[in-house]
Every structure is written in C-alpha cells, then in structure tokens.
Amino acid sequence: MKRLAMIFAMDQNGLVGKDGTLPWHAPRDLKWFKAATLNKTMIMGRRTWDSLGRPLPKRTSIVVSSAPRPSALPEPVHWVNSLDDALALGQRIDDGQDEMLIIGGPTLCELAKPHVARFYRTILDATYDGDCWFDRDFASDWQASYRGTVPATGDTPAMTIEVLNRH
Numbered sequence: 001m002k003r004l005a006m007i008f009a010m011d012q013n014g015l016v017g018k019d020g021t022l023p024w025h026a027p028r029d030l031k032w033f034k035a036a037t038l039n040k041t042m043i044m045g046r047r048t049w050d051s052l053g054r055p056l057p058k059r060t061s062i063v064v065s066s067a068p069r070p071s072a073l074p075e076p077v078h079w080v081n082s083l084d085d086a087l088a089l090g091q092r093i094d095d096g097q098d099e100m101l102i103i104g105g106p107t108l109c110e111l112a113k114p115h116v117a118r119f120y121r122t123i124l125d126a127t128y129d130g131d132c133w134f135d136r137d138f139a140s141d142w143q144a145s146y147r148g149t150v151p152a153t154g155d156t157p158a159m160t161i162e163v164l165n166r167h
C-alpha cells in the first residue's frame with residue numbers, strides 16, 4: 001500500500017495560486033518538487049493540470065475532473081472523475097514506489113486532507129498577491145522528519161522546506 005503524501009508551496013499567508021498559475025518564480029522550490037515527485041504517481045485537480053499543460057517527465061499523472069476525458073489528452077495521462085477513483089488507481093499503478101502524491105490545487109487537497117499521511121510543505125518568507133489559498137495550519141502539529149531553510153537569492157525569497165508526518 002502506497003503512502004499518500006501532499007506537496008505544496010505557500011507564502012506566509014497560505015497563498016498558493018494566482019490566475020491559474022503560481023504567484024512566484026522559485027527555482028529552488030521547483031527543484032525540490034522534482035526531487036520529491038520523480039518516478040512517482042501524481043494526483044492533481046483539473047485546473048492544476050491545465051496550469052502544467054503537459055505531463056511532467058518520469059512521473060505518472062492522474063487528473064481529477066467531473067468532465068469526460070478530453071480526446072486530445074496525451075495517452076499516458078490518466079483521467080478520473082473522483083478523488084476516490086484517483087486514490088484507487090494510484091494504488092494499482094505499479095511504479096515500484098512506496099508513495100504517491102497529491103500535488104494540488106487547494107480544491108482537491110481540501111478533500112484529500114483526511115487521507116494524507118505526509119506533507120511536503122514549502123513556506124516562502126514573503127507575501128504575494130493571488131486568488132487561492134491552502135490551510136496554513138494543516139499538518140503544523142505533525143512530526144517533522146526534515147526541516148531546512150534556503151537563503152534568499154536574487155528575486156527569490158528565503159524559504160523553509162519541511163517534511164511533516166502524521167503521528
């Protein structure tokens with residue numbers, strides 16, 4: 001049985017999105033995201049899929065939507081109509097991994113909260129303008145198996161990266 005994890009980057013107020021995309025450009029966080037998700041199955045809401053616009057290499061994508069599968073969708077991308085179907089499919093995908101991840105957005109993640117055992121959380125040491133937020137306190141009382149800080153560089157603020165595990 002794979003562990004279900006969630007991964008999010010947020011600002012000091014829990015902001016996670018703006019106009020269907022990320023409010024910031026934070027290459028170091030993208031590198032962390034890649035390392036955390038590589039070779040694993042990623043479950044995402046349809047709007048997050050739209051913002052990616054393509055399957056990310058060396059990862060399996062499952063998109064959750066109430067709509068039928070679009071005919072133009074690339075073949076390797078899975079398309080399901082509920083979170084339960086996504087979780088069941090993610091368990092069946094034989095990728096040799098012990099973890100699958102929900103990668104957003106906040107609408108889908110809110111639903112997935114009760115199922116999540118690990119939270120990869122990045123908090124940027126800044127505030128931005130945007131239009132969607134995730135629960136800033138989610139998993140705050142979980143046990144950290146990793147906590148690191150990344151100093152500010154150029155336009156990118158400092159950030160704290162944590163791996164939080166449900167007790």
Ligand SMILES: NC(=O)c1ccc[n+]([C@@H]2O[C@H](COP(=O)([O-])OP(=O)(O)OC[C@H]3O[C@@H](n4cnc5c(N)ncnc54)[C@H](OP(=O)(O)O)[C@@H]3O)[C@@H](O)[C@H]2O)c1
Nearest residue numbers: 008009017020021045046047048065066104105106107108
């Ligand atoms: N900062 C981060 O780490 C991060 C990570 C991911 C995303 N984001 C940002 O978050 C924003 C998008 O998030 P969002 O909350 O607006 O959208 P989302 O969660 O990505 O997608 C919402 C869509 O998913 C489908 N969906 C959700 N729950 C469903 C259910 N129970 N059954 C069937 N379908 C369901 C619906 O698609 P249909 O409308 O097709 O039915 C719904 O409109 C973007 O700005 C993105 O850049 C940020």
